[in-house]
Amino acid sequence: MIYNAPTKDMLFLINEWIGIDRLTTLPGFEDVDADLIEAVLEEAGKFASSELLTINRDGDEHGAVYNDGEVTTPPGFKEAYKNFIEAGWTSIDASPDHGGQGLPKLLQSLIDEILGATNVAFKLYTELSRGAYHCMAHSASEDICDRYLPKVVEGVWSGTMCLTEPHCGTDLGLLKTKATPAADGTYRLSGEKIFITSGDHDLTENILHLVIARIDGAPAGTRGISLFLVPKFLVNDDGSLGERNGVQTASIEHKMGIKASATCSLVFNDATGYLLGEENRGLANMFKMMNLERITVGLQGLGLSDIALQNALDYAQERRQSKAPAPRPDDGAAADPIVYQPEMKRQLLTIRSQVEGARALSVFAGLNVDIMERSPDKEAAATAEATVALLTPVIKAHFSDLGMSATLSAQQIYGGHGYVREHGMEQLVRDCRIAPIYEGTNEVQALDLVSRKVTGKMQEFANAFLGGWLEYLDASTAGDDGEIAAAARESLQRLIEVTQWVQARAGAGEDAAMRGSATQYLRLFALTIIGCLWAQVIDAIADKQGEFYDVKRKLARFYVQQVLPETAFLAGVIVNGSEALADFDVADFGA
Numbered sequence: 053m054i055y056n057a058p059t060k061d062m063l064f065l066i067n068e069w070i071g072i073d074r075l076t077t078l079p080g081f082e083d084v085d086a087d088l089i090e091a092v093l094e095e096a097g098k099f100a101s102s103e104l105l106t107i108n109r110d111g112d113e114h115g116a117v118y119n120d121g122e123v124t125t126p127p128g129f130k131e132a133y134k135n136f137i138e139a140g141w142t143s144i145d146a147s148p149d150h151g152g153q154g155l156p157k158l159l160q161s162l163i164d165e166i167l168g169a170t171n172v173a174f175k176l177y178t179e180l181s182r183g184a185y186h187c188m189a190h191s192a193s194e195d196i197c198d199r200y201l202p203k204v205v206e207g208v209w210s211g212t213m214c215l216t217e218p219h220c221g222t223d224l225g226l227l228k229t230k231a232t233p234a235a236d237g238t239y240r241l242s243g244e245k246i247f248i249t250s251g252d253h254d255l256t257e258n259i260l261h262l263v264i265a266r267i268d269g270a271p272a273g274t275r276g277i278s279l280f281l282v283p284k285f286l287v288n289d290d291g292s293l294g295e296r297n298g299v300q301t302a303s304i305e306h307k308m309g310i311k312a313s314a315t316c317s318l319v320f321n322d323a324t325g326y327l328l329g330e331e332n333r334g335l336a337n338m339f340k341m342m343n344l345e346r347i348t349v350g351l352q353g354l355g356l357s358d359i360a361l362q363n364a365l366d367y368a369q370e371r372r373q374s375k376a377p378a379p380r381p382d383d384g385a386a387a388d389p390i391v392y393q394p395e396m397k398r399q400l401l402t403i404r405s406q407v408e409g410a411r412a413l414s415v416f417a418g419l420n421v422d423i424m425e426r427s428p429d430k431e432a433a434a435t436a437e438a439t440v441a442l443l444t445p446v447i448k449a450h451f452s453d454l455g456m457s458a459t460l461s462a463q464q465i466y467g468g469h470g471y472v473r474e475h476g477m478e479q480l481v482r483d484c485r486i487a488p489i490y491e492g493t494n495e496v497q498a499l500d501l502v503s504r505k506v507t508g509k510m511q512e513f514a515n516a517f518l519g520g521w522l523e524y525l526d527a528s529t530a531g532d533d534g535e536i537a538a539a540a541r542e543s544l545q546r547l548i549e550v551t552q553w554v555q556a557r558a559g560a561g562e563d564a565a566m567r568g569s570a571t572q573y574l575r576l577f578a579l580t581i582i583g584c585l586w587a588q589v590i591d592a593i594a595d596k597q598g599e600f601y602d603v604k605r606k607l608a609r610f611y612v613q614q615v616l617p618e619t620a621f622l623a624g625v626i627v628n629g630s631e632a633l634a635d636f637d638v639a640d641f642g643a
Contacts, residue, residue: 053476054366055105055359057097057166060600061408063090065415066158069592074419075156078426089159092144096163099139103132104171111173111312112479116253118304123252123314129174133255137207142178146185150201157425158418164348165414168355172483173312177210177250179348184211184262187341191279191329199287200260210256213341214245214263214282214318222496224335225273229265231280231325241265241282241325244302244317247490251316252284252301258293259284261318262341263325264334271332279334280325298323309482342491343441346448347417349491353455354410356484360462361403363476367466368396396465398614403458405611408604409582410451412589417443438513442505445497450578452487453494459484498570501577506551507558518548521584530590531609537591539612540583543619547580550623568633569626576622583616 066072067086076084107128114126125133136142145160146152160182167175185204188211189197203209220226229243241263245251252259261282270276286294298321305315329337368391375385376392390396420443423436463470463477470477488494506514521544528537554573557563586608593601 053105053108053359053363055101055170055362057093057100057169058358058411059090059093059097061411062093062162062415064600065412065589068596069412069589070415070419075158075422078156078422079428080154080426081156081422084156092155092159093162093166095139096141096166099136099141100166100170103135104167104174107132107174108171109476109479111171112309112483115306115311116304116314118301118314121301122254123301123304123316124254125177125314126312129177129312130255132174133177133207136178142181142207143205145182146201146205147189150185150189150197151205156418157421158415161347161351161414161418161421164351165355165358165411168352169359170355171312172352172356173310175352176310176313177253177255178207179345180212180250181207181210183213183341183345183348184260186344187213187262187279187337188260188281188328190340191337192281192326196281196326196328199291200281200283203258204260208256209258209260210250210253211260211262212248212251213338213345214248214251214261215338215342216247217244218246222492224264224277227264227266227277229263229320231265231267231278233267234324239265239267239280239325239327240298241280241320241323244319246317247305248316248318249490250314251318252304253314257285258287261299262328262338263320264338265325267331274335276332277334278331279328279337281328282320282323282325286324307486309479309485343444345491346444346497349487350447350449350451351414353452353484353487354407354414356455356480356487357403357407357410357451357458360459360477360480361400361407364403364462364465365391365400367469367475368400390465399461399465401607401610402614403461405607405615406454406582407458408607409586409611410454412585413443413447413578413582414451416585417447438510439517442501442510442514442517445492445500445505446574446578446581448491449488449494449497449574452484453575455484455487456481494574495571498574501574502554502570503558503563506573506577507555511555514551518544518551521581522548525584525587528587528591529594530587531605531612536608536612537587539616540580540587543580543583543616546619546623547576550576550626553627569630572622572626576619576626579616579619579622583612583619586611 066089072086075081110128111126117124143152144155144163145157148154181204185201188201204211215224217227217229229241231239231241234240243265263280263282264277265280266276267278282299283297284299286297288294300319302317302319307315369389371390372387373390374387376388381388381392417440420436420439424433424440427433459480463481466475466477469475504510525537525541525544530536590605590608593604
């Protein structure tokens with residue numbers, strides 16, 4: 053397979069669309085400039101293509117191996133991981149206080165896309181470590197941070213997130229793992245956790261498990277959940293590794309995809325744990341990690357969409373079948389490259405227009421994460437935080453759904469060759485399939501958007517967010533004769549009306565989300581906001597000439613003509629289709 057990191061498009065979005073000064077004026081980013089960002093992205097692309105893509109298929113062939121309680125990664129993974137940490141990729145956005153580089157989260161999100169495109173399974177061994185780092189940095193005591201976080205930033209220790217149990221996944225209030233206070237101020241944890249990504253492996257010296265459990269006597273449900281650090285190996289006062297803790301790997305899952313990633317069942321047997329944050333506040337602290345992971349999972353889908361597109365385009369330019377409609381590229385040829393067939397071109401453009409639009413949304417969200425964390429303007433920081441909260445379920449669900457549709461379309465372009473092993477398309481489909489499921493299924497994300505983000509406490513902000521885009525589009529002239537702005541505005545007005553419909557029913561106690569409309573609403577929201585972003589991108593290049601900018605205009609026009617019209621269908625299903633769903637009783641399935 054081939055992969056060329058889309059650094060040109062990434063740099064365009066930062067430098068010519070959002071404006072790099074919106075980053076560099078934030079405290080702590082004074083030394084960040086366009087040259088630094090370009091250099092980092094270029095190196096990330098080189099590393100991903102030369103180190104990670106080359107071991108991706110072998111990793112899928114061999115998979116992670118479990119033997120007598122220990123997990124080993126596929127051939128080449130240890131060497132690649134050693135090179136990964138030596139190059140500093142585990143420290144990009146970590147605080148300099150812990151040995152990190154302190155670079156923007158926006159930059160890290162672009163790197164995440166690149167890594168996800170080339171080797172999702174490898175990336176998962178590092179991805180949860182970043183989440184664990186940020187969770188501990190926000191929740192742990194200074195002593196714990198000083199003892200553990202520098203090793204995580206260095207990459208010699210890694211982290212996990214231990215939530216799911218055999219009997220509970222989404223409904224974490226049902227968890228049974230218990231924590232008993234010990235005389236020395238620590239806790240003893242006992243229970244079983246399943247589906248633990250990177251729960252055990254041979255890449256790092258120690259693994260730090262972040263575990264939710266219920267302290268003896270704590271309230272039932274989610275109000276009684278606490279968060280603990282449970283290291284695989286205990287750490288001595290001098291920072292050296294001590295004895296093995298009471299956590300064992302019982303097995304690993306045999307999965308459809310990401311086979312090189314160890315998905316473990318872990319048993320905690322009187323394991324020593326350290327409370328992170330306050331008792332019974334564990335779920336709120338864990339969500340700091342979970343929300344970061346949800347965005348990162350979305351970026352996996354975006355990365356896989358892009359590599360699928362690149363390879364499908366390459367194949368379509370080489371594969372000759374039948375004669376293309378006039379005007380043909382070569383009238384004397386017996387057959388033309390299939391890229392000239394309108395159906396093939398449509399599929400490729402459908403992927404590309406959505407990938408580039410989704411990347412703009414990723415950059416927009418990444419910028420808001422940095423503003424949220426660093427802006428000295430409290431109002432700006434609060435607005436950015438609310439924006440990130442609103443967009444998190446959208447990015448997770450829409451990007452991972454895009455990954456599935458894009459990899460399947462790319463596989464279709466290959467025809468029969470897409471179904472066989474050698475071209476790699478079938479692995480992309482299998483590796484992407486987990487993204488709509490883990491870190492909260494996409495149905496859960498849709499319910500979160502409808503039940504918590506556009507209704508309830510965030511309703512006023514959501515309305516202001518949509519209203520702000522309406523004001524923008526009212527003044528926009530994007531596209532020939534304002535075509536792009538007009539199409540985006542029409543879709544946005546439709547979204548606003550549907551949002552008001554949802555809010556009115558929620559206010560009357562008729563929660564539309566619980567009646568099957570949430571998934572369609574999230575897609576309507578995502579397609580529309582990406583349409584708004586396309587209009588803003590085209591406005592930003594209004595005076596720019598050249599092939600690069602002309603292609604942007606063509607892609608935006610394709611998006612509003614061929615993708616955005618779906619919003620009319622979705623709006624109709626949401627408003628008019630809920631009664632048919634509600635009228636069908638569960639008992640009717642047996643009829």
